Amino acid sequence: MSELPPTTSVKRWLVTTNHKDIGILYTITALFFLLFGGVLALLIRVQLWDPANQVLSGLAYNEAVTAHGLIMVFWFLSPFAFGFANYFVPLQIGADDLAFPRLNAVSYWLYLFSGVLLGISFFQGGTLSAGWTMYAPLNVPMYTPSIGSTGAILALTMFIIGVTASTVNFLTSIHHSRAEGMGIMDMPMFSWSILATVWMMLFAFAALLGALLILGSDRVLGSVYFSATEGGALLWGHLWWFFGHPEVYIVFFPALGAMLELFQTFSGRRLVGRKWVIISICLIAVQSFLVWMHHMFLTTINLEIKTLMMATTIGISLPFDLIVFSLIYTLIKGRIQFTTPFLFAFGALLLFILGGITGVFLGAIVLDYEFRGTYWVVAHFHYVMFGGATALVGAIYYWFPKVTGKMYDEFLGKLHFAIFFLGFNAVYFSMFLAWETPRRVFEYNPEFQIYHQFGTIGAFVLGFSFFIMFYNLGKSYVSGESAGANPWDYSRTAEWAVSSPPPLENWPDRPSYASGKLEFVKDYVPDGGPAVKTDEDGNVATDGGDTHSSHISRYAHWDKHPSHASIWPFALSLALGVMLFGLSGFANSVTVELGETALQSDVVISNLLYPTAILAGIGGLLYTGVKWGTEDFYAPPTEFAERWPFNGVEKVKLGMWFFLASDVLVFGALLSAAIFIRYNAGWMTWEPLTDPLPGLINTFVLLTSSFTVILALVAARRKSRQGLLASLGSTILLGFVFMAIKMWEWNHEVFDKGVTISANAHGDPIQASIYYVTTGLHGIHVLLGLVVAIFLFVRTYQGHYLDDERPIEYFGLYWHFVDIVWVFVFPLFYLF
């Protein structure tokens, strides 16, 4: 543990794990990507100026369109929102920090380095050119052969790994660290919107991770999923949109949260029908997973499914109606102050109304048939997603005084809004007028030229307006007026109750809402013992119920100071970035020439850079992982907190459960893919590729290892070092036996039967791909488990875990999960 350097030091920003620092890093990085994606947008608009224009070649235009979409949706919108979420959710719920500060830092660094990888992909023979939806089979190397295409896909994969870490962190924080007295329904609306967002992210991004792992395997290892005519293209459509529709709300909800917050603050009114708004938000989050096929009305799905999807689509628009009316009625009888943040939030509402109405058009299937693939869709989703993000621009102005302690310039802010709003409508409304133009086409019908030219002018105006903001914020940061703790008349949420900027650990004393409003409570802390809750007279309180759960007291070290600095998140992310960079060029620089046996096979390396990067990355990951695991980093559990509905679940265990839930979806995506393709190929036409016997033996081996992991936990609880070593050792041994049998099996398949990841001497190549990729992903999980088990073994040998057996327990959860997955994999690939 090292001390946190001052903010003026570069080192501070590399090692910080504080949620406010990371929030700032997120916001600044996201604004950089706004510029990046914005420049690409302007390139597109220049090309559209004239239907005969060829500023960019066809391929370069497609690259610009693709990168613009990917950057704006992934590298700008969500991280921009999560900059605010990082900074303000802990403040709004009364926590000291997020639940896992180092994990939070790693999320940020993975985000940054994934963006760097995406940037590099432009110089690897051109980045991906398959559109941000990456429809199959255009997304496989046969049609997009550049190394940069693989680089972009791996960059997105890395981004999602960061997102998953962040999701687990926010879910645990919000469900585990709310201040005493703050029930889940009492949370400020911005925090509520983030809670709903991260719940959607947990499942949606996991499904996309599954899809991208398959795509990465198609591109790097040569599997043939998405080029398979047995439904490969449709498979991508389903996986993509199963993620893609919730994604719309994932980017919109934080903006909605900002709108809900700002409408209240600048009207002096409390939200109308707050309970119903929250219920609506929850309904939308659930329903968002039931509408994805409305993006696929023109594929071969049948009328019954179309009808069902139409109904769910209309169903999901209704809760939005309620939220919009609630926003409008909140303003009535208020004292509305037309500050810059309010103007942006209000503008966002108007834009969203237009986006919502044009969305109803798309819900009618007959209209959707015609709008599919046209600028109507482009206009609609810009009104919804960028229209929503308009509220987040308002949020910059709203929270700027809190973060910097300085007030922005109100006149320049209003000027920014006016130009922004004009430019926005010029560029996106003109798209409605030119709606018959196909998307991603630059040789369009000259009839529409006037609208596209109008749009191009609007785009430049819109882009220019942001420079007013950058100037305003830069100038104000240097020489703005001091803002004070609470510059707004009618703010309610807790971030305004502390100084601007807030102190490192947020609160003067422990925040509590037990009395119905925010108070800071001084806890009496006896030497080395747990904090004791006292009431105002200093008497020890006896109530508190489950907030006194013993699991907190057992593991808290009251004499220890919380840590705020670690270099390992940065280093670990860098190592992963290096490894993925290496993987992007793997297929182009390494060829395996199969011989009669494994020993006679030859590996030809044509370019040393990429394989070296892979090895360096793996080495770096192992090194930084061990350093991470052995670092003395203390993130204290919150003693008094509201934890509904996870009372009594310890923090790290809760995080582990969230992580495993997302991993279920990753495997769910792969198993669904296997079933979908096999169904399309004709279920009964496939026989298992492998003999059942090795699989059966492996099933027993894994189930036995689950048992030894339980023994390990028992031994740790009994403080038996030898018992722990023996049971962990057996687990490791069984894991290696599993991997050895697996290797034998693969060796047998490849060299005796001629079944490789891209070729199958006995049937469909896709069947072989599915077998290798699905069992391979499971094998990687076993391998990662083994790495952790060996780490635990060595640490046990050094004398750890006998006082605190939790790491053994959490490893056990993971190991059981991997075993359960096998129980699903085994029948699908060995029996039927």
Added chain:
Amino acid sequence: MIDPIILQRGSDWRAQAEVFDEIFFVFLALGTLVGTIVVAYTLWNVYKYRDDGGEPREDFDAPTVGELPTGQGGPKAKKLFLSFGLSAIVVISLVVYAYGLLLYVEEGPDANEESDIEILVTGYQFGWEYEYPNGHTTRGELVVPADHRVNLDVTSTDVWHNFGSSELRIKSDAIPGETSEVWFAVSSETVEEQGGEATYRVECFELCGQGHSAMKGQITALPQDEWEEWYESTGGDSENSSNVEGGVSVDDTASVSHAAVGGVPA
């Protein structure tokens, strides 16, 4: 060969474009109306309840920092649900109305099936190939007779394309390994109005690679007799069937598309 039987004309037959235009008009009119009312109401209230620096109203209860939210239901909740109910009725009735017409668009008019023309449309990078019932294939241009229902079976040989003609209001995904269906018909009146030959622009509506922008084609509708004459001349002889020789490469699609676009009245 094909009977000169004509689609049932009149009340029970409508072109897709007509159906689309009707629904689009209804949605546009109601959407504009609802949007205008909501936005006007909102703007008016925002103006009315602006903070003009005067004394707050008596019932104004300013929030304070650190309060827990109250008013989970609130006196305005009733109004909220009234508006919500109204909007739900508008949206649901719109969609039920549109759904009735969807069934028509899916099924198409009842026609003498023998008179229907079945065409296999295959997308490729970067163009369209049409295969007629007699085995004749063309690229770039699809020639159909007036007053017949034309059924298209759309697929692709390489990547995911989307076959569409905005003027005819038809569209269908072209997915490798899958076949999707769409139908259309052009009336002889329309053909006559356009001077004996009606032409429609065909475009690709799904990003399919570097030639996507130039992936254009054309549908030409001829009077029944003229079409038959042309059709017989093809004789199902697939050896000299292709209008455009060879060429799947980007280079010659440019010329195909250029010729095709030229035929479309802009």
